[in-house]
Amino acid sequence: MSLVQLDRRNPRQVMINRATKKELPLKTGKPMFYQYIQRMAVGPNATPMNKIMYKLQFSVTEEEYALRSYRTTPEGQLLSVENLFDGSLGYRVRCCAARRDAKSMSESEWVVVDTKWPVNIFIKVNGSPVFVRRQSHNGKDLPVSITELIQVGVNRVEVAIPEESHKSGPRPNYFFGVEVIETAHCNRTVEIIKKFGVHDASISINKINARLQTTASEEEDEFAVLQDSISVDLADPFSAKIFRIPVRGVQCQHIECFDLFNWLNTRPPSAPPKTNCQHQFDCQCPRSQEPTLPDKWRCPICSKDARPSSLRIDKFLVDVRAGLKESGKLDKVKSILVGLDGKWEPVAVVDDDAEGNDKEDEAGVAGGKRKADGTLAEQPPAQKLVRTASDPNVAMTSARRTVSAALPARVIDIIEIDD
Structure with missing residues (x-):
């Protein structure tokens, strides 16, 4: 062969x-x-x-x-x-x-x-x-x-x-x-990245300062466009949670990072060989170890080179994560605002459930009274009143409808005025 x-x-x-x-x-x-x-x-x-x-x-x-x-x-x-x-x-x-x-x-x-x-x-x-x-x-x-x-x-x-x-x-x-x-x-890959692929925090800070101090060209507008801060997303694009080890490709120009372990674990493996089992769908039988495909290393944010040899750990975002963990806000923050010289502050995440409860409370104020402790008082169920023809209110309403129907339509006269 x-x-x-x-x-x-x-x-x-x-x-x-x-x-x-x-x-x-x-x-x-x-x-x-x-x-x-x-x-x-x-x-x-x-x-x-x-x-x-x-x-x-x-x-x-x-x-x-x-x-x-x-x-x-x-x-x-x-x-x-x-x-x-x-x-x-x-x-x-x-x-x-x-x-x-x-x-x-x-x-x-x-x-x-x-x-x-x-x-x-x-x-x-x-x-x-x-x-x-x-x-x-x-x-x-x-x-x-x-x-x-x-x-x-x-x-x-x-x-x-x-x-x-x-x-x-x-x-x-x-x-x-x-x-x-x-x-x-996998273990050797992670060790190499941690040893040779760490970017100092000053690299990200300088990149953020350059964006905040962007100057418009003198040919178009003679003024500088300055911002007080820039928003940086901390959520990993795969898990929607804050990263454990933030990495990006060496050619990437964005500040945002993705999690190292999620990136490695989501690389698709080569097509495994067929086993002798009788399962057709959702087969859990063990298969032989096969490596990942060598061409699936594009950055999930910008599609640039993100091979293991090109990954860089962002020390600035590592320090940000450590600060959030120390303050107990690690699970409550998904983005930060970064100013000049790397000064940052967390952006709190609005709880959807709490927001929905507030809207329900506001809607309930119009329909019922509140107790002293702020809870809605129980309202008796609405009762339907059955009226007969002998009821004077019903008779009066019927009479009004009859009179309205008997009255002729109002005629509007149009008078023309000559100039």
Whole structure:
């Protein structure tokens, strides 16, 4: 079975113990391993459609080669299985479309752009052909793994994208790159973020001061727009509760953060293999450990790069949370007002139930009297009065209706006055 056929079938991924080479025990619940783009081995390089062959190369050390994932074929099965472990590395090629005027693309921009293969593209890695994976039925194109083609030392990649003469209109601009995918355990991921991804409180304070001191351009209006404070939301977009560890991407420009643990736990895992159980819906049977998808790391607020290696803990909001917890307002505040020099004050949350009770009390004042303690006095139920024709009030009302009906309609005379 060739490499291309294996790539097209998207073989199952399993987590193994690197020392014993045995598959990890079955577990259910949150994903324990994360996959993300650790770095770019090549590019992103601009590869517009042209009658040339793009020749690229990158180096792999012996240490990196020892960490690469590998495939095996279990006994009695036809399809291979990709074996992953904590710290394993994978290599894949990908192509993306960009603006026509774009001459370069940063790594942060690359990781949030969807894969887009040209209509015609030819790829070789170390002399072996690689075929792209196109998703049918209005789906998205998929990257191609080249981990089995990697060798120690210099690796050569050849890419050719012929021109599309049959298409009219502007030609798309393509970028090509080789990615290094890392598989990391959740505990190690959190430890790395806490150790190397902490932003000092002064960074957020300076960003807030810059927004409060925004000056209008001299060409439009010759005055400065100044604000006393800026509102910062503390609620996590996933749980609607205040964050435990506030993080944001290094490229994010917003002040708001999201919770680190909620962000990691909500990353979608790879499609688990089918088990031999008889359940069709809501199956709770344990499944093999599978890592998360490596392309689901877009910031939930601005859709920019939010990979584990790009996450930064906001020390200013960490101190804000500690202050709210010390004052006993942690569960009563979801936003704060921040002024110059980082001075902030909490914004109390209005209780919907209390507000509804106040409205009911106001409505009840019009319908009944209150006791001395402020509660509504019980009112006797309304009684319906049955009146007969012998009742003088009924007779008087009937007489009035009869007289009104007998009176002729009032005639209004219109007098015309000549000028």
